Amino acid sequence: MKSNQYQLTSLGLLCLICVTTLAACRQDMHDQPKYEPYEVSSFFDDKRTARNPVEGTIARGNLRADDHLYTGKVNGELATTFPFEVTREVLERGQERFGIYCAPCHSSIGDGNGMIAQRGGSSMKQPATYHSQQMRDMPVGHFFDVMTNGFGSMYSYSERISVRDRWAIAAYIRVLQMSQNASIEDVPAAQRQRLIMGEQ
Amino acid sequence: MPQIFTPAANTVAKASIVGGFLLVASLLSSVFYLGSTSYVTRQQDVRPQPVPFSHRHHVNQLGIDCRYCHTSVEESNFAGLPQTKTCMSCHSMVWTDAPMLEPVRESYATGESLEWVRVHDLPDYVYFNHSIHVNKGIGCESCHGAVNEMALMFQENSLQMMWCLECHRNPEAHIRDRADIYKFESQPDYDPPADQLALGEQLVRSYKVNKIQLEDCSICHR
Numbered sequence: 001m002k003s004n005q006y007q008l009t010s011l012g013l014l015c016l017i018c019v020t021t022l023a024a025c026r027q028d029m030h031d032q033p034k035y036e037p038y039e040v041s042s043f044f045d046d047k048r049t050a051r052n053p054v055e056g057t058i059a060r061g062n063l064r065a066d067d068h069l070y071t072g073k074v075n076g077e078l079a080t081t082f083p084f085e086v087t088r089e090v091l092e093r094g095q096e097r098f099g100i101y102c103a104p105c106h107s108s109i110g111d112g113n114g115m116i117a118q119r120g121g122s123s124m125k126q127p128a129t130y131h132s133q134q135m136r137d138m139p140v141g142h143f144f145d146v147m148t149n150g151f152g153s154m155y156s157y158s159e160r161i162s163v164r165d166r167w168a169i170a171a172y173i174r175v176l177q178m179s180q181n182a183s184i185e186d187v188p189a190a191q192r193q194r195l196i197m198g199e200q
Numbered sequence: 201m202p203q204i205f206t207p208a209a210n211t212v213a214k215a216s217i218v219g220g221f222l223l224v225a226s227l228l229s230s231v232f233y234l235g236s237t238s239y240v241t242r243q244q245d246v247r248p249q250p251v252p253f254s255h256r257h258h259v260n261q262l263g264i265d266c267r268y269c270h271t272s273v274e275e276s277n278f279a280g281l282p283q284t285k286t287c288m289s290c291h292s293m294v295w296t297d298a299p300m301l302e303p304v305r306e307s308y309a310t311g312e313s314l315e316w317v318r319v320h321d322l323p324d325y326v327y328f329n330h331s332i333h334v335n336k337g338i339g340c341e342s343c344h345g346a347v348n349e350m351a352l353m354f355q356e357n358s359l360q361m362m363w364c365l366e367c368h369r370n371p372e373a374h375i376r377d378r379a380d381i382y383k384f385e386s387q388p389d390y391d392p393p394a395d396q397l398a399l400g401e402q403l404v405r406s407y408k409v410n411k412i413q414l415e416d417c418s419i420c421h422r
Contacts, residue, residue: 015224031323120294159283
């Protein structure tokens with residue numbers, strides 16, 4: 001009789017242990033001994049698991065031999081042409097990227113009156129408008145260069161915007177400059193009528 | 201010597217057989233139940249961060265796109281967290297001496313990373329990829345909830361397998377036009393479709409969502 005009770009309690013205890021360990025042991029596979037992106041490392045001094053490549057490393061297909069494409073300069077002078085053909089797709093890509101990275105400060109039409117510029121007010125250096133004569137006369141390479149290296153108080157965007165996207169944005173800035181300085185004569189005759197009707 | 205067992209003991213013995221099963225079953229189910237409570241999944245739980253960063257402020261009030269900060273969300277499995285330099289691209293000009301932002305300035309000056317505490321974290325045995333979802337028409341809101349209204353970040357959904365499968369079995373109920381991925385229902389420039397299922401079926405076809413394989417164990421457990 002005594003042993004019967006003893007057996008029952010130990011069976012109960014065993015059940016309980018099984019269930020609780022089952023519930024607990026899964027944590028092992030939850031956090032495996034590998035690094036996830038940006039996880040803190042206890043191995044490196046700066047605690048970063050994301051390592052920079054050794055200085056001078058060139059990944060396959062990333063040899064920056066094309067000066068025009070990668071620096072926006074041709075023979076040391078700011079480029080006046082694009083390194084690849086500007087198609088409608090390139091312009092649309094440029095419009096999208098401009099909206100993400102530039103519009104917060106430069107506004108979606110590029111007059112320099114974006115939300116951050118408004119919030120910053122007089123305490124901050126205001127971004128220049130793209131629609132001055134001086135900016136219209138700038139070679140496109142200048143816009144590429146500003147994005148790549150920064151300009152005055154504006155930071156560089158080279159880590160976040162790929163080279164081709166920077167050219168696409170530069171092309172879109174040209175579109176903005178054209179559209180903000182356009183007259184009715186610039187609209188193809190076929191569409192002109194529609195525009196005039198729409199305005200009424 | 202008196203009788204130890206009264207006749208009632210027979211009933212007790214029979215009941216204990218059933219009772220034993222019930223006990224084990226209820227223990228097991230309570231383990232499963234506990235596993236899906238927000239205590240375990242840590243839903244709605246705000247973590248202490250080095251800087252109290254507000255998505256509501258930066259997204260809704262300032263209108264900054266998710267990709268300004270989470271740059272790699274379209275191209276890689278990892279959405280990416282902003283470098284200190286990204287914060288400083290604005291905070292070198294606005295709110296330049298707010299005490300709240302001291303850790304950001306210090307990190308920029310010393311080069312030491314800000315250590316954001318992870319809010320969403322799948323177990324390491326699950327493979328997840330942002331780019332495929334974003335490019336096939338699943339918006340941030342479908343998984344992360346109304347980020348644009350979060351003063352502090354928290355996890356909206358359980359992120360358990362059941363939750364992933366609910367959508368993988370029925371993506372029509374969630375899929376959106378690619379132009380609306382970064383928009384939220386509470387924002388004025390987004391109006392949800394009148395008939396989500398009709399639009400959903402059409403988008404699943406035109407985005408070529410590969411529905412057959414979406415329940416295979418091997419796509420998430422590689």
